[in-house]
Amino acid sequence: MTVITLGLVGAGKIVRDQHLPALAESRDFRLLATADPRARLASMPGYASLTEMLEAHPELEAVAICTPTHLRYSQARIALERGRSVLLEKPPGATLSEVEELVELAERHGGTLFAAWHSRFAPAVAEARDWLRERRIQRVEIDWREDVRVWHPGQAWIWEPAGMGVFDPGINALSIATAILPRAFFLRDARLWIPSNCQAPIAAALTFSDAEGTPIVADFDFRQPSPPIWSIHVETEAGRLSLLRGGCRLELDGRCLLDAEEREYPNLYARFAELIRQRRSDVDLAPLRHVADACLSAWREPTEPFIE
C-alpha cells in the first residue's frame, strides 16, 4: 500500500495533543506540511493558508481540517474542489446545511469526505455495539459531566453559540450512543441551562426515545468536580452494560469485559486511510442533528454567570 500524503489545516491544541502523535506512528499517512496563520511546527513547512499549502505541495492527497468550526466549510470546499480528500474534526461544521453541501461537493469531485467523530474509535465502542445488536434494550442513561475549568481552560470560544458549551463534550457522548444503539432515536424533551453572561449552555438534560419507546436520558454538565464522568449505561434483559471512561472500559453488571488504553486518533486515521483507498465517504450527521434538535426545541433557563 502506498503512503498517503497529508497536510494539516490548523496547528492548535487538538493537533499537538492528538493528531501529531497519531500521525507519528501511522503507516498510512505521511504528514508534509501545515497551514495556520498563527502557528507552525518546527519540523516541517508551514503556510499561512490552505491555498498556499496546496499550491506549494501539489502532491498532497489529503488534508485534515482542525480549525475553529466556523472556518471548516470554506476550507473543506477549497480542498474538495481541488480533488483532495478531507477529514473534518468534530463537529463537521457550524451548521447542518453546510455539511450537506460538502457531501454533495465530495460526490461531485470524487474525493473522500470523513466526518471524524473521534469518540466512536474508543476501544470498547465496537464491542458494545456488537453486544447490543442482539439484546432487548429497556433504558439508556448517558452521563457526561466534567469540569470545564479543567478540560477547557481559557477557551472563551466555547461560550459563544458556535462553541456549543456543554454540547462540545456532550456531542462525543451522542456520537457513541448513535453508534452503539441498534435503533435511531430522537429528542422528546430538552432543558438547557445558560449562564447569564454566556450564549451556550453549561448543562443540558435531554430525554430521547426510539421507535419502540425506549427511554434514553442524557445528562451533560460542565460543573462536575474532577474526576470527570463519561459513562453510558444500557439496561437490557441480559443485564446492565456500562461503557465507562469515555469508551475505554466495558462492564456487564459491574464485571469487566474490556479495559484498554485510549487510542482514538490512531484508529480514526486508520479509518480515514481505508475510506480514501476505497474511494468512499463517511459523513454521519446524527450527532450534530441531535444537538441542533435540542437547540431548536429546548426550554432554556438562565443560571448564574460563568467566571473562569
Place this chain on the structure above:
Amino acid sequence: MTVITLGLVGAGKIVRDQHLPALAESRDFRLLATADPRARLASMPGYASLTEMLEAHPELEAVAICTPTHLRYSQARIALERGRSVLLEKPPGATLSEVEELVELAERHGGTLFAAWHSRFAPAVAEARDWLRERRIQRVEIDWREDVRVWHPGQAWIWEPAGMGVFDPGINALSIATAILPRAFFLRDARLWIPSNCQAPIAAALTFSDAEGTPIVADFDFRQPSPPIWSIHVETEAGRLSLLRGGCRLELDGRCLLDAEEREYPNLYARFAELIRQRRSDVDLAPLRHVADACLSAWREPTEPFIE
C-alpha cells in the same frame, strides 16, 4: 382516476380555514372523517383518536396530520405502519431526527409521505423558480414581517420553544427561498431577539450564503404594524425580481409579471394526490434544517417582554 379516501387528524383553526375549503373543491380526495379529542365537524363522523378513526374506517387510504407539532411524529408513525399515506402540515415535526425516521418508515411500509410546505404552492412561486434558473443572482433579500397580535391572536404556544416564535411564519419564507433559488444556501450569521418572558424569538436577522458567495439576508419580525410584508427580492444581472404578498404577485423591476389569487391548499392537495398515485414521497427538510441551524448558532439577545 379513483378518488382517494382521506381522514383529517386534528380539526383546529388551520383545518377549518384551509384544509376544508380545499377538500370541498378537490376531485382527488373524499374526506370521510376527522380525529380530534376536542373538536369534530358537524357533517361527518369524528373520533377521539387516529387509531379509532382508522379502526372505524379501514377504507381510509390517506390522512392529513394537522395537530400541534409535537404530536405529529407518533401519529404519522401509526398511519404509516398501517399502510396509509400521510400529509404532514408544516413544519413536518418538532425535530429533524424524527422526520428522518418517518422517511425511513414510509420507505419500509410503501406509503407516501408528504412534508407539505404550503407556501411553495403560492401562484407565482413556480414562475419565479423558472425565471431564476437561468439568471445570475447577485443578492437576495427576504422580508417577512407581520403583527403577531393580528395573525396569531391568543396562540400562546407560539412562544414556547416548539412554537418557534417568528420562525413559524419565517419558515414559510425559507420554504419559498429554498424552492426558487437555484443553489443550496446555508447560514453564516444569525441574531435572535427573545422577549424576556418567552422562549421563542420575536425577531430574527439571518445572513446566508450559497456556494458562490451570494449574500442572502432575511429579516423576520413579529412587531410589524399592519399591513404585513411577505416579500423576497432577488437582484440579478437581468433585473430585480420581487415575489410579493407571500408569493401571489411577481414583479420584475417594479413591472407586474403575474398577480393571482392565493390557492395554496388546493394546489398542495393536488400534489399530494399526484404523489400517492405515483407511490412517491416528497420530504424536503431544508426549511426546518435552516431554522435548526439558526437555533444552533445564533446570538440571542433578550428584548422587552411580550404582552398580548
